[in-house]
Amino acid sequence: MPEHIAIIMDGNGRWAKSNGLMKLEGHRRGVEAVRQTVKAAIELEIPHLTLFSFSSENWSRPKKEVSDLIGLLKLFIRRDLSTLHRQGVRVKIIGSVVGVEDDVLVLIADAEKQTENNKNLNLVVAFNYGGRDEIVRAATRIGKKIEAGGLHAEDITVDLMSANMDTAEFPDPDLMIRTSGEQRLSNFLLWQCAYSELVFLDCYWPDFSRSDLEDAIRQYRLRDRRYGGRKDELPS
Numbered sequence: 001m002p003e004h005i006a007i008i009m010d011g012n013g014r015w016a017k018s019n020g021l022m023k024l025e026g027h028r029r030g031v032e033a034v035r036q037t038v039k040a041a042i043e044l045e046i047p048h049l050t051l052f053s054f055s056s057e058n059w060s061r062p063k064k065e066v067s068d069l070i071g072l073l074k075l076f077i078r079r080d081l082s083t084l085h086r087q088g089v090r091v092k093i094i095g096s097v098v099g100v101e102d103d104v105l106v107l108i109a110d111a112e113k114q115t116e117n118n119k120n121l122n123l124v125v126a127f128n129y130g131g132r133d134e135i136v137r138a139a140t141r142i143g144k145k146i147e148a149g150g151l152h153a154e155d156i157t158v159d160l161m162s163a164n165m166d167t168a169e170f171p172d173p174d175l176m177i178r179t180s181g182e183q184r185l186s187n188f189l190l191w192q193c194a195y196s197e198l199v200f201l202d203c204y205w206p207d208f209s210r211s212d213l214e215d216a217i218r219q220y221r222l223r224d225r226r227y228g229g230r231k232d233e234l235p236s
Helices: 012-018 023-043 063-086 102-115 131-147 158-163 210-222
Strands: 004-008 048-055 089-094 121-129 175-178 197-200
Touching: 004 210, 012 023, 023 048, 023 063, 023 121, 023 210, 048 063, 063 089, 063 102, 089 102, 121 131, 131 158, 175 210, 197 210
Parallel strands: 004 048, 004 175, 048 121, 089 121, 175 197
Antiparallel strands: none
């Protein structure tokens, strides 16, 4: 079983359009799909689940849609936090804080604090997140340490870079799932997904179910993961 699953939750707007509904309703149904996916991950004993909720590029969407998305995030935290806490879910938000409103930052901090000791599932929510931005921020942290004299350029390694990523405390995703039929990473976990298995599903995110999750896991378990080497050369 994969230890860490990451999901690009794509297709809310297209789902709404195909059902003759407003885009906001697609995002609302997408939140319900999040609830069901978290429940399934706990039952399947997946330790880490990362969800791409709002990218740093999403700010360029129409103001009304951005406002609706932020509002749904606030509502999700306020309404679902107690349930997540009872389920033993630890909430962790990754991404840049630049440009994020103070009330959202307070909600995020409260969610992380309240659930910090939970053990059943690490739910990592990527908000105001971009993979390239994350790499730049990690490089900036390292650069400041070099300027301060605590590091030298030759000290920079893959492990050091990983330790300065937003996801430093979690293993890299074993499995990356994207819904809606699109087949690209869209600037999500670019560093961490170097050797992730990718599964692309045709369903829109609001229709994503436990059976879709299990189907993606089945596909993952059929893959031959070699990490750039030959199978007979990998350590047992």
